[in-house]
Amino acid sequence: MKLAIIANAVIYAAMFVSAVPGPISGSTNVAVRDPTMWYNAKLKKYFLFSTGVNIRLFHSPSLKGPWTRDGTVLKNCSKIDFGDRCNPWAPDVSFHNGTYNLFYSVSKVGSATGVIGLATSPSMKRGTWTDHGEVFRSRPGFIGIDPNYIDFEGPKLVFGSHLGGIFMASLRDNLLKPKYANMPRVNLAGGKDRAVEGAVVYKPKSSKYYYLFFSEGVTLLNGNKPPKGTEYKVLVGRSTSAKGPFVDKNGHKLTEKRTPATGSLVLGSHDNIYAPGGQSVFFDPVSGADVIVYHYVKNNNLTAPATLGINYLSFKTGWPVIVKDPPKKQTQKPTPPKAKPTPQPEKGGCKA
Numbered sequence: 001m002k003l004a005i006i007a008n009a010v011i012y013a014a015m016f017v018s019a020v021p022g023p024i025s026g027s028t029n030v031a032v033r034d035p036t037m038w039y040n041a042k043l044k045k046y047f048l049f050s051t052g053v054n055i056r057l058f059h060s061p062s063l064k065g066p067w068t069r070d071g072t073v074l075k076n077c078s079k080i081d082f083g084d085r086c087n088p089w090a091p092d093v094s095f096h097n098g099t100y101n102l103f104y105s106v107s108k109v110g111s112a113t114g115v116i117g118l119a120t121s122p123s124m125k126r127g128t129w130t131d132h133g134e135v136f137r138s139r140p141g142f143i144g145i146d147p148n149y150i151d152f153e154g155p156k157l158v159f160g161s162h163l164g165g166i167f168m169a170s171l172r173d174n175l176l177k178p179k180y181a182n183m184p185r186v187n188l189a190g191g192k193d194r195a196v197e198g199a200v201v202y203k204p205k206s207s208k209y210y211y212l213f214f215s216e217g218v219t220l221l222n223g224n225k226p227p228k229g230t231e232y233k234v235l236v237g238r239s240t241s242a243k244g245p246f247v248d249k250n251g252h253k254l255t256e257k258r259t260p261a262t263g264s265l266v267l268g269s270h271d272n273i274y275a276p277g278g279q280s281v282f283f284d285p286v287s288g289a290d291v292i293v294y295h296y297v298k299n300n301n302l303t304a305p306a307t308l309g310i311n312y313l314s315f316k317t318g319w320p321v322i323v324k325d326p327p328k329k330q331t332q333k334p335t336p337p338k339a340k341p342t343p344q345p346e347k348g349g350c351k352a
Helices: 002-015
Strands: 036-040 045-050 056-060 068-072 089-096 099-106 115-121 130-137 148-151 155-160 166-170 185-189 196-202 210-216 233-239 264-267 273-284 289-298 307-314 321-323
Touching: 036 089, 036 099, 036 273, 036 289, 045 089, 089 148, 089 273, 099 148, 148 196, 155 196, 166 196, 185 196, 185 210, 196 273, 210 273, 264 289, 264 321, 273 307
Parallel strands: 233 273
Antiparallel strands: 036 045, 045 056, 056 068, 089 099, 099 115, 115 130, 148 155, 155 166, 166 185, 196 210, 210 233, 233 264, 273 289, 289 307, 307 321
């Protein structure tokens, strides 16, 4: 297994040789882990949520900040009676049926059991969130953590982590429970003892493809670096359906067990950015761009808390690429008006 991990690390390092833009300015002083973000057009504010006591909440008038810490989503821990319910993991924010929805996970370190919960709000502001508690929990064959909502042929939730793999299942229209009691699900990635997590399924407005972003590797918690190249990174596959199958640039399915492992690199360690991951992706209506949000550790301060990273994405090549500036909004050129025909004199001239 160790040889396979090192082989993967060498491949990914070779793939990530070109210069990668750093995070956009204004976010490098915000400490978060597993960030997720959405924009409220009425309030003209971005809202940011992250793993932490009662789910940490921030807001800003711009992607470039300044970011204001504004309390928490939950008032008195989660209603879920399991694990560390006061310290939910990996929130995921979305908008469905006129309501902002925040799925989250409750578990404990070292446990193979996780529970996914849901909180809702009309605005995302502090004090407006209602906790609905448990949606579902781990069952034989999957771990109930790292939720991600997508509307595809009805409400769907992407979830799962590490050795069980990444799955998708249908939810009821109110999002509060699985649509079917036995939870039929589709395996999107991982499994077969592969440590993948934090999956996000996203379709850019400009693309025919759905993209499955996921994190793999060792996330830094104590300042001690793992073998070079085996640290956290963001990988991707794509499909013409949100249900997959998702394949990488080599055409290999993300569910295959291969050496090197499947998945194409989107974001790895570079410059002062170390072990990026825990990502989410959303469309920013202000810039008209697709945006990836993630956490990383600063190479020059490995013992410091994880930091917020924000970057623009371009899908121009058919695959997500980190870019410095938002791709230009595509505007349709106006059709020039048709020229009016020049009046012609009547034949025969004037009468005497």
